[in-house]
Amino acid sequence: MKTRKPNAISRRSFIKGAGAVAAAAGLVRVRPASADEKTLPPGVLEKLGPEAATIELNINGKPATLEIEPRVTLLRALREHLGLTGTKLVCDRGACGACTVHLDGKPVTSCMVLAIDARGHQVTTIEGLGTPSNMHPVQAAFVDEDAQQCGFCTPGMVMSVAAALEKNPAATTDEIKHATAGNTCRCGTYPHVFAAALRAVKPGRATRAV
Amino acid sequence: MSRRVTLNLGYQGNTRDVTVVIPDDEPTPWQWGERLSVVGKPAPRVDGPLKATGAAHYTYDIELPGMLHGAMLRSPWPHARVRNIDLSAAQHLAGVRAVLALDDREIRFAGQEVAAVAAISSDIAADALKLIKVDYETLPFVVDMDSAAKDSAPRVFGSGSNIGKVKHSSVGDVPKGLEIAANTIEATYTTPVQTHVCLETHGAVASFNAAGDQLTVWCSTQGVFSVRDDLAVYFSLPPDSVRVVCEYLGGGFGSKFGATPEIIVAARLAKTTGVPVKVVLPRADEHRSTGNRPNSEQKVKVGVDHDGKLIAIDLVTRGSGGIGGGAGSAGPFGSVYRCANIRVEESNIYTNAGPSSPMRAPGWPQGCFALELAMDEMARKAGIDRLEFRRRNSDNPVRAAEYDIGARAFGWAEKNEAAKSTGPIKRGVGVASAEWHAVGVSGPEAQVIAHRDGSVEVRVGTQDIGTGTRTVLAIVAAEELGLPVDRVKSEIGDTRFLFSVPSGGSLSAPSNSPAVRQAAAHLKDKLFRIAAPILGAEPNDLEASNETIRVRTNPSRAISFTDVCKRIPGDSISAQGERVPNYAGFRTDQAGCQFAEVEVDTETGIVRVTNVVAVHDAGRIVDPLTARSQVNGGILMGIGFALFEDRRMDPQLGIMVNPTMDDYKLLGALDVPQIDVTFFEVANGITNTGVMGLGEVAHVASTAAVACAVYDAIGLPVRSLPMTPDRVLAALGHA
Numbered sequence: 054m055k056t057r058k059p060n061a062i063s064r065r066s067f068i069k070g071a072g073a074v075a076a077a078a079g080l081v082r083v084r085p086a087s088a089d090e091k092t093l094p095p096g097v098l099e100k101l102g103p104e105a106a107t108i109e110l111n112i113n114g115k116p117a118t119l120e121i122e123p124r125v126t127l128l129r130a131l132r133e134h135l136g137l138t139g140t141k142l143v144c145d146r147g148a149c150g151a152c153t154v155h156l157d158g159k160p161v162t163s164c165m166v167l168a169i170d171a172r173g174h175q176v177t178t179i180e181g182l183g184t185p186s187n188m189h190p191v192q193a194a195f196v197d198e199d200a201q202q203c204g205f206c207t208p209g210m211v212m213s214v215a216a217a218l219e220k221n222p223a224a225t226t227d228e229i230k231h232a233t234a235g236n237t238c239r240c241g242t243y244p245h246v247f248a249a250a251l252r253a254v255k256p257g258r259a260t261r262a263v
Numbered sequence: 264m265s266r267r268v269t270l271n272l273g274y275q276g277n278t279r280d281v282t283v284v285i286p287d288d289e290p291t292p293w294q295w296g297e298r299l300s301v302v303g304k305p306a307p308r309v310d311g312p313l314k315a316t317g318a319a320h321y322t323y324d325i326e327l328p329g330m331l332h333g334a335m336l337r338s339p340w341p342h343a344r345v346r347n348i349d350l351s352a353a354q355h356l357a358g359v360r361a362v363l364a365l366d367d368r369e370i371r372f373a374g375q376e377v378a379a380v381a382a383i384s385s386d387i388a389a390d391a392l393k394l395i396k397v398d399y400e401t402l403p404f405v406v407d408m409d410s411a412a413k414d415s416a417p418r419v420f421g422s423g424s425n426i427g428k429v430k431h432s433s434v435g436d437v438p439k440g441l442e443i444a445a446n447t448i449e450a451t452y453t454t455p456v457q458t459h460v461c462l463e464t465h466g467a468v469a470s471f472n473a474a475g476d477q478l479t480v481w482c483s484t485q486g487v488f489s490v491r492d493d494l495a496v497y498f499s500l501p502p503d504s505v506r507v508v509c510e511y512l513g514g515g516f517g518s519k520f521g522a523t524p525e526i527i528v529a530a531r532l533a534k535t536t537g538v539p540v541k542v543v544l545p546r547a548d549e550h551r552s553t554g555n556r557p558n559s560e561q562k563v564k565v566g567v568d569h570d571g572k573l574i575a576i577d578l579v580t581r582g583s584g585g586i587g588g589g590a591g592s593a594g595p596f597g598s599v600y601r602c603a604n605i606r607v608e609e610s611n612i613y614t615n616a617g618p619s620s621p622m623r624a625p626g627w628p629q630g631c632f633a634l635e636l637a638m639d640e641m642a643r644k645a646g647i648d649r650l651e652f653r654r655r656n657s658d659n660p661v662r663a664a665e666y667d668i669g670a671r672a673f674g675w676a677e678k679n680e681a682a683k684s685t686g687p688i689k690r691g692v693g694v695a696s697a698e699w700h701a702v703g704v705s706g707p708e709a710q711v712i713a714h715r716d717g718s719v720e721v722r723v724g725t726q727d728i729g730t731g732t733r734t735v736l737a738i739v740a741a742e743e744l745g746l747p748v749d750r751v752k753s754e755i756g757d758t759r760f761l762f763s764v765p766s767g768g769s770l771s772a773p774s775n776s777p778a779v780r781q782a783a784a785h786l787k788d789k790l791f792r793i794a795a796p797i798l799g800a801e802p803n804d805l806e807a808s809n810e811t812i813r814v815r816t817n818p819s820r821a822i823s824f825t826d827v828c829k830r831i832p833g834d835s836i837s838a839q840g841e842r843v844p845n846y847a848g849f850r851t852d853q854a855g856c857q858f859a860e861v862e863v864d865t866e867t868g869i870v871r872v873t874n875v876v877a878v879h880d881a882g883r884i885v886d887p888l889t890a891r892s893q894v895n896g897g898i899l900m901g902i903g904f905a906l907f908e909d910r911r912m913d914p915q916l917g918i919m920v921n922p923t924m925d926d927y928k929l930l931g932a933l934d935v936p937q938i939d940v941t942f943f944e945v946a947n948g949i950t951n952t953g954v955m956g957l958g959e960v961a962h963v964a965s966t967a968a969v970a971c972a973v974y975d976a977i978g979l980p981v982r983s984l985p986m987t988p989d990r991v992l993a994a995l996g997h998a
Contacts, residue, residue, distance in 0.1 A: 124386075132324075136326075137317075138317070138320070138323075138324035138326075139316065139317015139318065140317065141321075141323070141462070141463075141513075142323075143462045143463075143464075143546070143924070144546055144923065144924035144925070145545070145546055146546075146923060146924070146925065148923065148924040148925040149462070149924050151462060178317070179316060179317035180316065180317055180318075182316070183316055184316055184318070185312040185313055185316050185318050186312075188312060188315065188316060192312070192315040192316055193315075195311070195315040196307045196308075196311035196312055196315050197307055199307060199308060199311065199731075199888045199889055199891070199892050200315075201308070201311060201314045201315060201892075202729035202730070202731075202892050202893070202896060203462065203463070203511075203512065203513045203514045203728065203729030204310075204313075204314030204315075204319055204511060204513070204729065205321065205462040205463045205513030205514060206462055207314050207315055207317075208315075208316075208317040211315055229932075230932045230933050230935070231932075231933070233932040234931055234932045234933050235931075236931075236932065237462070237924060237929055237931065238462075239459075239460050239461065239462050239514050239516070239900075239929070240514060240729050240892070240896045241895050241896030241897070241898065241899030241900055241930070242892060242895065242896065243895070243899065243932050243935040244895045244935060244938050245891075245892055245895065246932070247932075247935075
């Protein structure tokens with residue numbers, strides 16, 4: 054995957070929320086780094102930042118090399134560094150689910166994950182699930198049941214439903230409601246989302262292409 | 264020039280002939296019982312695959328070469344004068360390309376724009392904002408309506424009163440009506456400020472050409488042409504020199520009309536720097552500064568005569584749209600039910616809070632909540648069944664038919680009579696009536712193009728706020744041309760296309776679809792002229808259906824639509840259509856009703872809505888699938904308004920305390936009831952399509968129906984929204 058170099062220059066500021074401690078210190082317990090190893094505090098295996106560092110991610114089954122500051126979230130890495138704009142930023146605090154991607158198949162809000170913490174994991178985005186001409190069954194079901202209005206919550210909603218069905222292909226409406234409880238739709242499309250999820254669970258359903 | 268046509272209009276069991284005069288080149292309006300092939304059939308939205316795969320591009324997704332990121336500094340103070348702004352530190356930060364002090368030195372709410380920057384990354388732009396030093400002279404402020412209405416309150420606008428012009432209207436003699444009434448009730452109802460919470464925040468990308476005399480703006484807007492006109496005035500450019508594009512937008516709900524501050528700022532920064540600039544608002548700014556639905560305090564008196572007929576309605580309503588006006592809730596009071604004596608007094612109180620903007624049926628959900636709960640209180644006191652009370656006081660036959668359909672689907676008779684549980688969970692049911700008048704306006708023009716490859720394109724300068732505008736327009740063009748929907752592509756959201764009106768007031772479908780139908784009819788005439796000599800017939804003798812053009816009297820003489828297109832002399836052939844003024848059709852109003860069932864836990868005060876039945880008319884429904892999405896959305900936004908949403912202001916600091924999506928409570932998946940939607944088709948003949956808007960009428964009654972159901976469940980009205988557990992417990996005397 055081709056990496057677009059960000060036009061951001063190195064300047065330090067702090068990410069809020071869960072990643073604050075690690076990002077502030079520029080210290081990440083992920084994997085050994087060779088150079089600074091001896092100078093690091095006990096228990097700390099790697100020092101990154103505050104300047105941009107080169108990291109490798111696995112996005113939609115392909116390796117991607119990025120040069121990013123440690124403060125950059127996975128969401129922003131996807132959107133601003135990799136051009137994958139299907140994943141949306143809405144609340145910026147893990148409250149609305151619009152930025153949902155899969156990390157090793159599990160749904161996570163990518164605004165709450167640092168890109169450096171996605172190293173070593175398989176990241177799947179809405180673009181990796183399917184394309185307009187080759188939709189994933191959940192995407193096709195969203196189209197058929199009109200589980201979308203303005204469409205801004207749709208990618209996150211699709212990712213939550215797809216993860217739920219991956220976990221339990223015979224998910225009930227109640228399970229789908231719980232799976233999408235963290236996804237906010239201001240247009241109020243939920244009933245059609247539930248219908249789409251149920252349509253997608255039906256076995257043997259062919260992928261719908263446009 | 265024009266011709267008279269007699270149309271059979273109306274609805275099932277009630278049609279009549281109406282004669283109208285229509286222009287010669289206008290297709291005859293669709294009538295009752297018209298056999299249509301694609302209109303009225305459920306169709307997935309045409310841009311669904313792009314949205315479901317993340318491929319749809321919103322303003323927020325646009326990235327241009329060399330683009331800078333803009334950000335705006337906002338006042339932390341609710342009322343202040345800007346004495347001085349020191350931009351120098353921000354200007355010297357590496358990566359910053361422009362810093363602007365904005366013109367308005369008088370700050371009237373916390374969140375008002377003060378300065379703006381453009382930098383090579385959004386992080387640097389945010390850092391630069393922190394380096395701008397603003398010297399504020401803070402001033403006394405007031406953010407709550409009651410305090411603001413007092414004589415001693417700080418003035419929001421200089422020396423002017425905080426109380427806006429009081430609007431009075433009156434018919435009949437209300438004091439007399441109340442005096443002779445057999446029964447009266449009197450109560451005060453309140454609703455909170457609601458924010459729009461568009462998932463895509465307001466934002467724009469602006470780009471000037473090198474000479475600085477051609478501006479292109481991509482923005483998240485409900486009106487590309489209204490933004491164009493505002494920008495043309497602001498920058499003293501001819502409108503033709505401004506192009507506004509909005510391919511997709513992530514919600515508007517009334518808050519995205521015209522060139523809002525972030526659009527102007529993006530364009531100013533682009534002009535200053537000579538490169539494209541993108542400004543996208545952070546979530547908190549969206550809550551605080553981009554609009555809201557004003558609160559309301561509604562003092563209501565209702566009287567009925569011995570027959571249970573309304574004899575007096577008195578409403579004194581006031582609300583605050585912050586520094587914007589526009590509060591009011593009187594709409595439904597003088598309109599939904601028949602009453603000879605009605606008095607309304609309506610006022611807006613200015614406060615030092617974010618400006619109001621229109622929000623989905625402005626004023627009506629608030630008014631409908633108060634009116635319908637008052638109707639229930641009145642019916643209970645007079646000892647009349649609530650649905651019967653409404654029937655008795657409504658003279659709209661469409662609504663009467665809809666009551667019947669809804670009551671049957673809902674099981675009103677049984678549910679309304681069911682004994683209340685003796686346990687802590689009480690069930691209740693409610694019904695409320697809707698009304699709207701989404702007949703649309705003239706003004707839009709449409710272009711329909713057939714290409715040599717047989718594909719068809721519709722182009723209109725409208726935009727899709729999520730209602731499915733592209734889909735509706737493609738269906739209408741396909742119908743006229745006898746094609747399946749997937750052969751028609753809709754291009755919208757660009758001022759390079761022909762003019763259209765903003766997408767608000769439920770205008771889009773009723774204003775644009777007739778222009779598209781006329782354009783498609785004109786295109787069809789041109790194609791008939793190509794086909795006629797091949798078929799050895801006159802153009803007037805041809806018809807188009809099933810992707811074929813054939814002789815009406817001899818259908819075996821036919822040629823495929825594709826083969827006709829192959830004979831187009833150039834690359835394509837196109838035609839225009841205009842939206843002509845409304846005809847005097849069958850009815851110009853929309854009725855509608857919604858039934859709700861709730862469970863109230865009388866120990867915790869938690870309300871759950873379990874079931875909603877909605878019956879709506881919107882003229883001819885073009886696509887029942889996307890139409891149902893709109894109704895679901897109207898209902899759910901109404902339930903959120905009933906139970907959860909509430910903008911809270913800190914009276915000491917004058918700031919919004921919950922400008923996030925976790926502290927500002929929205930309805931979620933687990934709050935969604937079973938919803939059953941029925942469309943009641945009315946052939947209205949107001950335009951050639953007879954299509955009416957649906958987005959607002961579907962939202963008007965939802966909150967009220969829930970409030971009425973809660974009243975039924977616990978036997979006590981909860982007169983203040985949102986009906987949070989503490990309010991429910993207080994109503995039950997457990998406070």
